[in-house]
Amino acid sequence: MYCYLFEAPKYLIYYSNFRELDGYTLLYYSHIPTAVITLIVGMFLLFNARKSISAKLLFLISIFFSGWIFISLIAWTNINADLILSIWPLFGIFQAFISILSIYFVYTFINKEDVSLLVKTSFILLLAPVLLFAHTNLSVSGFNITDCDAFGYEGLVYKLYYTFLGLLSMVWIAILLIREYQTASEKFKKQIVLIGSGIEFFLLSFFITTFVVTYLAGIKVLPDSGYEMYGLFGMTVFMTFVSISIVKFKTFNVGVATSTSLVIALALITASKYTFSENRFDLILTTVTLILVAIAGYILIHSVRKEIAQRVKLQTLTMELEKANVRLKTLDKQKSEFVSIASHQLRSPLTSIRGYASMLSEGSFVLFQKKPKNP
Amino acid sequence: MLNILKKYILLFTLVPLLLLAVSSSYYRFMVTKDFLVSYEAFCDPITTENCYVSSYYDESCDCEVIYEYKYIEKKANHYKEQMTLCGSDTQLDPMECEAVNFCADYEADCTVTYCDTTEDPSLCAR
Numbered sequence: 001m002y003c004y005l006f007e008a009p010k011y012l013i014y015y016s017n018f019r020e021l022d023g024y025t026l027l028y029y030s031h032i033p034t035a036v037i038t039l040i041v042g043m044f045l046l047f048n049a050r051k052s053i054s055a056k057l058l059f060l061i062s063i064f065f066s067g068w069i070f071i072s073l074i075a076w077t078n079i080n081a082d083l084i085l086s087i088w089p090l091f092g093i094f095q096a097f098i099s100i101l102s103i104y105f106v107y108t109f110i111n112k113e114d115v116s117l118l119v120k121t122s123f124i125l126l127l128a129p130v131l132l133f134a135h136t137n138l139s140v141s142g143f144n145i146t147d148c149d150a151f152g153y154e155g156l157v158y159k160l161y162y163t164f165l166g167l168l169s170m171v172w173i174a175i176l177l178i179r180e181y182q183t184a185s186e187k188f189k190k191q192i193v194l195i196g197s198g199i200e201f202f203l204l205s206f207f208i209t210t211f212v213v214t215y216l217a218g219i220k221v222l223p224d225s226g227y228e229m230y231g232l233f234g235m236t237v238f239m240t241f242v243s244i245s246i247v248k249f250k251t252f253n254v255g256v257a258t259s260t261s262l263v264i265a266l267a268l269i270t271a272s273k274y275t276f277s278e279n280r281f282d283l284i285l286t287t288v289t290l291i292l293v294a295i296a297g298y299i300l301i302h303s304v305r306k307e308i309a310q311r312v313k314l315q316t317l318t319m320e321l322e323k324a325n326v327r328l329k330t331l332d333k334q335k336s337e338f339v340s341i342a343s344h345q346l347r348s349p350l351t352s353i354r355g356y357a358s359m360l361s362e363g364s365f366v367l368f369q370k371k372p373k374n375p
Numbered sequence: 376m377l378n379i380l381k382k383y384i385l386l387f388t389l390v391p392l393l394l395l396a397v398s399s400s401y402y403r404f405m406v407t408k409d410f411l412v413s414y415e416a417f418c419d420p421i422t423t424e425n426c427y428v429s430s431y432y433d434e435s436c437d438c439e440v441i442y443e444y445k446y447i448e449k450k451a452n453h454y455k456e457q458m459t460l461c462g463s464d465t466q467l468d469p470m471e472c473e474a475v476n477f478c479a480d481y482e483a484d485c486t487v488t489y490c491d492t493t494e495d496p497s498l499c500a501r
Contacts, residue, residue: 001412001455004466079466081412081451086404093396117381124388131392135399142411142448145469153411 003079003148013073033269034232035069038062040265041239045246053114057105058242061098065235068094081143088150089134092162095207096130099162099169102199106173109195110180130162151218151225159211166207170200191249198241205234240266244300260304263297408451411484415444416477417470418489425489427498446488447475453482 002008042062045055071087071094078084100123107115133139142153177196181189209231216222243266270293274286380387403409418426426443433440447469454475461472469475478485490499 001408001451001458002466004414004468008466082405082408085410086401088404089396089400093393114382117384120384123385127389128392131389131396134396135403140410142413143451144413146413146415152413 001081001143001145003081003145005146006079006148008079009077013070013077031069031073031229031232034236035066037239037265037269038235039066041242045242053108054105054112057101057108061101061105064094064097064101068098069232075149079148081145081148084148085140085143085150089139092130092139092158093134095210096127096162096165098206099165099203100127102203103169103172103176106176106196106199110176110192126165126168130158130165133158147224149217149224151214152220154214154218156215159215163207163211166203166211170203170207173199173203187249191245194241194245194249198238202234202238205231205237207231236269260301263301267293267297408455410451411448412451412454413446413448414469414475416447416475416487418443418445425492425499427490444470445490447478447485448488449475449478449482449485453479453485 039062042059045052046059049055068091071090074087075084075091104115104123107119138155138158140150140153140155143150144152173196177192181192184192210228213222213228213231214225217225243263267290270286270290274283415427420426420428420443426445428441428443430439430441432438457474457479458467458469458472460474461467478487492499
């Protein structure tokens with residue numbers, strides 16, 4: 001069953017004439033670079049901080065977010081109604097997972113350890129309704145093959161529930177961060193502000209835009225859900241903040257090479273906008289953004305390298321000091337041994353010499369040595 | 376054992392639920408096609424039908440083409456069966472397939488929506 005008014009895409013998602021349709025101009029630019037940057041940051045963290053639960057959770061968030069973007073691209077470009085409808089419930093599922101994983105991430109980011117069984121159970125209970133009712137009419141019940149979407153058939157209660165999870169996660173995260181901020185060290189306070197504002201901005205832009213735009217498209221106030229693409233940029237902001245945090249505060253203990261790669265990736269993705277820029281204003285805006293990213297990236301990398309160089313120098317000095325200390329200890333030991341031996345070796349003859357000397361000085365030695373005169 | 380269960384409780388519960396949700400959605404929408412499908416169907420303004428009216432740009436004549444239509448909503452599996460009667464299930468316009476332009480007697484879930492002049496008369500053919 002196909003949307004008969006639209007052209008079929010190539011390779012599942014590639015629609016060559018997307019620029020000719022209203023609302024499609026931003027399609028690939030808003031989707032693909034955002035997914036790429038999210039996956040790059042997620043994978044970097046996973047491979048460089050394997051023991052960190054926060055890094056694993058951030059990787060999972062990036063997987064669900066990229067998955068959401070992929071199915072969104074299919075829904076935008078494909079014309080197979082059965083296929084689009086079978087992936088439609090995943091929008092709610094992925095959004096719900098992103099909300100809960102975001103809370104989980106903030107918990108572990110603050111406490112540096114796993115959450116309690118009670119919190120895990122509450123996560124399961126919150127996610128269960130979304131998963132259990134995904135395939136039912138509560139989620140989606142039909143498809144409009146003229147408009148090629150299912151907005152008019154989405155269940156409002158179901159949609160409200162997973163949007164509520166997004167709002168709940170924002171409030172939950174805000175409470176956790178504010179509470180931690182009050183007792184945190186100055187350095188960690190800055191990290192809290194950076195990571196906290198990034199994740200809150202992402203959740204706000206993603207959930208509010210997605211809900212409002214798709215709801216208005218469903219009741220035909222908007223012709224399509226094109227505006228939801230703007231909500232995806234929130235993730236780029238969040239990932240930028242995570243990258244800055246990695247570079248500036250060594251969050252997740254990622255090395256300088258990784259930090260540099262992240263900044264380069266950011267610059268490359270910003271530069272990719274050139275391929276989609278259509279007018280002079282777009283080109284100027286892209287150039288300005290690229291220059292700003294390049295300058296900020298250079299300053300960050302430079303400062304990190306400087307700090308790393310200082311740290312290496314400090315480590316070398318410490319090692320040299322340790323070596324010198326060991327040498328000093330050895331010398332001290334040798335000196336003590338020498339003194340001990342010398343003392344022992346010298347004391348024995350000296351004692352007898354002193355004895356004789358004493359006898360000589362008293363004159364008793366002479367008396368004994370003299371032979372008695374014969375009468 | 377209990378500690379492992381506690382540690383990986385999210386994995387042990389959510390992964391099966393996720394797989395269940397994905398597979399049941401696939402089965403419902405891809406295999407059984409148990410959902411409603413709606414589309415613009417042929418409408419004859421000359422008869423008693425109160426049609427919606429709209430237009431589109433036609434490159435071949437470099438002109439706006441006005442057309443009338445009604446909305447039909449029916450079960451996707453019925454739609455698919457009826458479209459095969461017209462020899463195609465691919466990208467055939469439903470307006471060109473007589474079988475899907477009305478509700479058959481056996482289609483309990485099928486509905487036809489005509490233009491309501493009391494709401495917005497400009498949308499209607501008359």
